[in-house]
Amino acid sequence: MGAFRIDEADRPHLVRLLVIWIVLSAIGVLAVLQIHYPPYDQTVQGQDQSRTLALLTALATPVFIAVVMMVLYSAVFFRRTTPELVDGPPMLGNTPVQIAWVAISAIVVLFLAVVGIATLASSNVAHAVGQPGRAIGQAGGQTGSGTPGGAGSEMQVQVIAQQWYFTYRYADYGGVETTHLYLPVDRPVELHITSIDIIHSFWAYQLGVKADANPGVDNIFHVTPQKTGSFQVRCAELCGLWHGNMADSEGQVVSQSAFDIWIAQQQKDFEVISKAVPSYAPYYFPEPLIKGG
Amino acid sequence: MVVSERRLSLPNNPITGIVLAIPGYFAGVWLGTLFGLDDDQNTGIILGYLFATAAFLIGIGFLNYPLERLFGWQVTPVTDPAENTGIGRFFRLSLDHKVIGIQYLVTILIMLLFGGIGAMLIRTSLLVPDSTITPPGNYISLIGLHAVMMIFITSAVIVGPFGNYLVPLMIGARRMAFPRLEALSFWVVPPAAVILAAATFWGGFPTGWTGYPPLSVQAGQGMDSYIVGFALIAVALVTSGINMLATIIGLRAPGMTWTRLPMFVWGIFTTSILGLLAAPVLAAALIMLAMDRTVNTSFFLASNGGSNYLWENLFWFFGHPEVYIFILPAFGIIMEIVPHFARKPLWGYRTGVVGLFGVALLSWFVWQHHLFVSGIAPVLRPFYMLSTELISIPTGIIFLVVLGTLWRARVWFTVPMLFCMGFLFNFLIGGISGVYLSDVPTDVTLHGSYFSMAHFHYTIMGGEIFALMAAAYYWLPKMTGKMLSPTIGRIHFWWMFIAFNSTFFPLFIVGLLNMPRRVAAYNPDLVGLNRWVTISAYFLFGSMLVFAGNLIYSWFFVARPAVANPWHARSLEWQVPTPVPAANFDRVPVIVAGPYEYGIPNARPVADLGGIVGATGGG
Numbered sequence: 037m038g039a040f041r042i043d044e045a046d047r048p049h050l051v052r053l054l055v056i057w058i059v060l061s062a063i064g065v066l067a068v069l070q071i072h073y074p075p076y077d078q079t080v081q082g083q084d085q086s087r088t089l090a091l092l093t094a095l096a097t098p099v100f101i102a103v104v105m106m107v108l109y110s111a112v113f114f115r116r117t118t119p120e121l122v123d124g125p126p127m128l129g130n131t132p133v134q135i136a137w138v139a140i141s142a143i144v145v146l147f148l149a150v151v152g153i154a155t156l157a158s159s160n161v162a163h164a165v166g167q168p169g170r171a172i173g174q175a176g177g178q179t180g181s182g183t184p185g186g187a188g189s190e191m192q193v194q195v196i197a198q199q200w201y202f203t204y205r206y207a208d209y210g211g212v213e214t215t216h217l218y219l220p221v222d223r224p225v226e227l228h229i230t231s232i233d234i235i236h237s238f239w240a241y242q243l244g245v246k247a248d249a250n251p252g253v254d255n256i257f258h259v260t261p262q263k264t265g266s267f268q269v270r271c272a273e274l275c276g277l278w279h280g281n282m283a284d285s286e287g288q289v290v291s292q293s294a295f296d297i298w299i300a301q302q303q304k305d306f307e308v309i310s311k312a313v314p315s316y317a318p319y320y321f322p323e324p325l326i327k328g329g
Numbered sequence: 330m331v332v333s334e335r336r337l338s339l340p341n342n343p344i345t346g347i348v349l350a351i352p353g354y355f356a357g358v359w360l361g362t363l364f365g366l367d368d369d370q371n372t373g374i375i376l377g378y379l380f381a382t383a384a385f386l387i388g389i390g391f392l393n394y395p396l397e398r399l400f401g402w403q404v405t406p407v408t409d410p411a412e413n414t415g416i417g418r419f420f421r422l423s424l425d426h427k428v429i430g431i432q433y434l435v436t437i438l439i440m441l442l443f444g445g446i447g448a449m450l451i452r453t454s455l456l457v458p459d460s461t462i463t464p465p466g467n468y469i470s471l472i473g474l475h476a477v478m479m480i481f482i483t484s485a486v487i488v489g490p491f492g493n494y495l496v497p498l499m500i501g502a503r504r505m506a507f508p509r510l511e512a513l514s515f516w517v518v519p520p521a522a523v524i525l526a527a528a529t530f531w532g533g534f535p536t537g538w539t540g541y542p543p544l545s546v547q548a549g550q551g552m553d554s555y556i557v558g559f560a561l562i563a564v565a566l567v568t569s570g571i572n573m574l575a576t577i578i579g580l581r582a583p584g585m586t587w588t589r590l591p592m593f594v595w596g597i598f599t600t601s602i603l604g605l606l607a608a609p610v611l612a613a614a615l616i617m618l619a620m621d622r623t624v625n626t627s628f629f630l631a632s633n634g635g636s637n638y639l640w641e642n643l644f645w646f647f648g649h650p651e652v653y654i655f656i657l658p659a660f661g662i663i664m665e666i667v668p669h670f671a672r673k674p675l676w677g678y679r680t681g682v683v684g685l686f687g688v689a690l691l692s693w694f695v696w697q698h699h700l701f702v703s704g705i706a707p708v709l710r711p712f713y714m715l716s717t718e719l720i721s722i723p724t725g726i727i728f729l730v731v732l733g734t735l736w737r738a739r740v741w742f743t744v745p746m747l748f749c750m751g752f753l754f755n756f757l758i759g760g761i762s763g764v765y766l767s768d769v770p771t772d773v774t775l776h777g778s779y780f781s782m783a784h785f786h787y788t789i790m791g792g793e794i795f796a797l798m799a800a801a802y803y804w805l806p807k808m809t810g811k812m813l814s815p816t817i818g819r820i821h822f823w824w825m826f827i828a829f830n831s832t833f834f835p836l837f838i839v840g841l842l843n844m845p846r847r848v849a850a851y852n853p854d855l856v857g858l859n860r861w862v863t864i865s866a867y868f869l870f871g872s873m874l875v876f877a878g879n880l881i882y883s884w885f886f887v888a889r890p891a892v893a894n895p896w897h898a899r900s901l902e903w904q905v906p907t908p909v910p911a912a913n914f915d916r917v918p919v920i921v922a923g924p925y926e927y928g929i930p931n932a933r934p935v936a937d938l939g940g941i942v943g944a945t946g947g948g
Contacts, residue, residue: 045737074841075774088770096761103728103757107750110735114671115742121897122672123928124738129677134729141725149715152768156711229704234544235637237702237777241843246773248703250638251543252631255704268852272777272845276535276544277466280848321632 045125049113057105061098068093075244078267078289080260082244088155095144190226190258193217196320197229197236197249200278202269209299211316212306217287220295221264229255230319237273240287246272254318261289339388342421343519346388350520353377353384365623372623374550378527378557382520389516390422394509422516424508427909429515430494430808436515437489440482440522441873447475449870452863458853468849470533470551477525477538477555481562483789484651485518487658488569488604491800492597494808496573498902498909499591501582501918501936506575507568514569521561528554537847539648542629542640546621553622560615563608566654570605573597582936584920591900591924592675595682596661599689600654607650614643641703645696653692655789656756657685659796660727663749666803667734668925669898670746675925676733680726687723691716701772710769717767724760728753743896744818748799751826755791759784762837780840786833798825798876806891809884810908817879825872831865899935900924914938 042050073089075082116122192207195217205213207228217240219225229238231249238257239246242265247257267289271282290298306313314320339345357380361373386392396402418428419435450471454463463471493511497504505511528534528551536545536552540559545552577598581590590598618640620626627633629640668675675681694716697709731753740746762784765771775781798821806812835858842858844851851859883889894903901924905913918936926932 049737074843081773085770085774088768089765089774092765092768092771096764100757100761103732104754106732106735107753110732110738110740111742111750114735114738114740116672116739118739121741122739124671124673126674126926126928126930127676127733127736128674129680129733133733134677134680134726137729138722138726141722145718145721148764148768149711149718152714152718152770153711155770156714234547235541239777239845241774244774246702246776250631250704252636253704268843270843270845273541274469274535274537274539274544274847276547277469279469280460280465280850283850 049109053105053109057098057102060101060105064097064101065094068097075242078242078261078263078265079244080262081258082242083262084155085244088152091151092148095148099144190224191220192226192228193219194228194230194316195238195249197231197238197271197275198233199276200271200282202236202238202271202282202284205316206299206302207316209303210306211313212299212303213313214302214306216284217269218295218298219259219261219287219289220292221261221289223292224258224260227257227259228318229257232320234275235273236271236275236282239270239272240267241270242267243287243289248273252319252321264289264291339390341388341390341393343385343389346385349384349388350381354381356380366625367623369550371550371553371619374531374553375557375619375623378524378553382517382524382557382561385520386513386516391509391513391516422512424504424512425911426493426497426505426508426511427808427913429511430490430492433485433489433493433515433518434808436519436522437482437486438877440478441486443522443526444475444478444482445870445873447471447478448866451475452866454849455851455859456863458851458856458859460849463849465849466532466535469535469537469847470529472847473534473537473555474525474528477558478522479789480538480651481518481521481525481558483655483793484562484566484604485569486797487662487793487800488573488597488600489515489518490808491593491662491804492569492573492658495804495902496576496594496597497580498905498913499594499900500577500580500585501901501914501920502576502580503913503917504580505572506579507572510568510572514565514572517561517565521558521565524554524561525558526554528552539644540618540640541644542618542621542637543631545618546630553619556615556619556622560612563612563615566604566608567612570601570603570608573601574605577601582918582920584936586920588678589920589923592664592678592681593658593661595685596658596664599685600657600661603650603654603657603689603692607647607654610643611647611651614640614647617643638700638703638705641700642696645699648699649696650692652785652788653688655793657689659752659793660685660688662796662800663731663752664727664734665900666745666749666799667731668927669896669900670741670743670749671734671738672741672927673734673738673925674923674927674929675730676736677730678923678925681730684723684726684730687726688720691720691723695720698767698772701769702776714767714769718764721760721764728757743802744813744815744822745799745803747819747822748795748802751822752792752795752799754826755787755795755829758834759787759792762787775840777845778840779836779844779846782846783833783836783840786836791829791833795825795829798822801876803896804902806895807902807907807909810891811884811887812889812891812895813879813883814887817875817882821872821875821879824875825869828865828868828872832862832869835862835865899926899932901935904934904936904938 069090073086075085077083077086194205194207196203196205203213203215204217205211227245227247229247229249230253231251233251236249237246238249243259243261245257245259247255249255266285267287269284269287271279275282354377357377358373361376362370365372419432423429450463454468456462460468531551532549534551534555535548540555577594617628621629627635629635629637631637664675664681695713697705697713698717701710762780766775766781766784802813802818839855839858842855844855891907893905893907896903901918916939918938920936922933922935924935
């Protein structure tokens with residue numbers, strides 16, 4: 037083995053490739069950093085996702101350029117020039133190069149994993165993907181949200197999915213049920229996502245929220261809106277006939293005062309039907325319990 | 330002792346099979362209606378499909394041999410491979426691995442046509458952002474049929490035709506270890522495809538290929554097609570897996586040591602391990618789903634104490650190794666073909682094998698990355714994020730081996746080589762986009778969107794199907810005895826490569842811009858991109874027609890006979906005559922060198938085909 041020795045015949049190729057790679061990668065990384073990545077910055081969590089997307093793209097660009105460059109370079113410079121078949125130099129492998137390649141890819145992968153786990157562990161995104169949080173009354177499902185409700189400033193909103201629409205219940209406002217999701221700006225929200233029939237997935241694109249709605253499970257997702265504006269809600273898990281139409285573009289992040297006016301109106305409207313609606317619970321099952329959920 | 334004089338003389342062919350399958354189906358339906366607990370006939374339909382399949386296999390002749398052995402009955406014999414000539418042998422139960430390879434090839438090409446037509450209908454529907462072209466019910470049936478048909482195809486498209494045909498030739502064997510199992514692994518595929526297609530009579534099934542309950546329990550009778558069809562494919566994966574492993578381990582010619590084994594055989598070897606171990610999990614999950622649908626168990630129904638997470642975990646415990654079942658043979662093909670056209674030894678043979686095994690091993694530890702947003706325990710996420718990202722290390726090794734082989738090579742730019750290079754480009758994009766999906770924070774936005782759809786089409790179509798095309802142009806001359814036109818081949822490559830990227834790259838953007846998978850109605854802002862994709866998809870379909878045209882043109886109109894070794898390749902399968910003799914080798918060959926020793930001074934030919942009198946298999 038010994039030192040890392042570069043073959044005389046390899047040197048011109050390597051120098052050329054290195055120069056091309058550095059130039060193209062620099063241009064490429066600068067270019068991809070100009071892009072605004074979804075889901076933009078309406079929520080703290082969405083902004084974290086945008087940043088991670090930018091980071092991944094900036095890291096992927098040099099890797100992509102390196103491999104494509106090698107393939108194209110081989111196609112151009114290592115093409116057979118003679119009409120008759122000739123064999124190339126019998127190179128059987130090079131242990132230092134192989135070790136270096138594995139080491140570099142391992143470093144990139146571990147760096148990505150560390151960044152990913154760190155983002156996951158930071159309070160924002162950790163909550164965003166469903167860390168145990170304040171639960172309503174009893175233990176939730178697979179999110180492990182068994183912690184009893186403590187004092188917190190988070191607003192609890194329950195998302196109830198069914199074929200083929202979402203409704204929302206505001207725990208802090210007497211369990212009022214609404215057909216659109218309104219959230220006050222700058223207030224942390226604890227979404228409790230559940231389903232009363234089959235699996236759906238609650239996707240509020242601009243909020244950077246996606247969480248499956250499972251029957252019998254209270255799936256928790258934390259989000260903090262930081263900008264007012266409207267957002268779209270869609271179902272992201274195939275749920276039968278009208279899955280494609282299970283969408284609502286009237287979600288709103290509004291100021292606290294506007295929210296107070298809106299929720300008061302909702303409570304007044306809800307008064308009439310509140311007796312027919314089951315009381316607020318972590319999840320619901322239709323009665324009687326029948327096959328098909 | 331009275332030896333039974335009974336003689337069954339059914340003509341064993343697919344027509345007998347179909348004639349028996351029809352009463353088989355109705356017998357199953359009758360039994361199910363008699364004893365079934367459910368009132369919507371699911372029991373009867375599932376039994377009907379199973380009875381029909383069994384009857385079809387009996388009609389093909391699968392019972393002949395066991396009956397003969399068990400009871401001494403004289404039944405129509407399965408003919409000896411050497412006597413089994415003529416076009417008719419492709420329509421009968423054959424124990425010749427070369428015949429089974431061709432049977433698989435033709436069957437899968439026909440299935441591919443239907444799967445592709447499904448894709449075209451899906452894209453046509455997406456020309457408009459609402460459900461006006463295709464009603465939503467038809468749309469979700471279409472995506473389910475397209476998805477499951479393509480999964481059937483891609484599970485077998487390399488192992489079936491090329492694995493069966495080439496593995497014995499490449500290791501110096503005269504047959505597979507278990508020829509009857511090999512035949513069974515083929516003959517369950519046509520019934521699986523027909524049963525899947527039968528779902529259309531019941532209005533299809535609404536779940537896509539993942540079959541998530543409770544929707545799949547709630548679904549109509551089309552769902553039964555999914556269950557039985559998929560279970561038959563699981564049978565094919567298990568039988569083919571155990572057969573390939575036994576063949577590669579036990580039937581290698583003398584001198585075919587593990588370090589002389591061609592890379593394609595290593596690809597088949599690793600994929601067979603995965604198929605053998607993963608498919609039973611699918612079968613178990615499907616049986617539980619069938620019970621939920623028929624005898625009112627509630628494995629997967631939360632309202633009666635079950636959990637849909639049970640299905641999600643079982644399905645993806647099978648499902649993630651399954652996608653490596655698709656790609657490992659493709660890796661094998663690329664590492665096999667590139668040295669022959671680079672005219673250089675494979676750069677890092679052992680490293681490449683380690684890469685294949687690394688992918689195969691890690692594929693068991695990643696399945697919950699499909700469930701990041703499903704509500705799984707948060708503490709599990711970092712592990713599955715790390716394990717998923719770790720797969721890029723062995724995958725990177727495979728890229729390194731190929732790039733090292735190309736380094737300072739004398740590349741002969743044939744059509745197979747073009748497809749190998751196309752594979753490298755497409756699979757690179759597919760692999761990098763996989764990292765985006767493995768990262769939990771970004772997966773929150775990307776999961777279930779067109780981004781993930783574009784990702785797996787880049788890996789499966791851009792990867793596996795491009796490798797399949799490389800294999801087709803490379804090996805079909807040996808298998809069919811006819812060269813394919815290189816001119817049409819080049820047109821095919823460039824057409825397919827450009828149309829493929831033009832179809833699927835914009836879908837990454839569509840996914841980032843808020844379009845979920847499997848919807849007939851979408852955000853009208855995205856109509857421009859979707860129309861671009863649809864037009865590109867038509868061109869992509871056109872490129873497949875160019876391939877079909879090349880097959881027809883080269884086989885029937887030009888019919889330029891292939892010489893034994895058109896690529897001047899060293900490996901063993903090119904040293905036998907074309908067409909390949911019925912017994913493959915006159916004598917068991919003795920392997921004296923590796924398959925990729927190009928440019929090595931005084932390298933010996935790969936094998937002594939004269940053989941040693943009395944030599945036996947095993948190595």
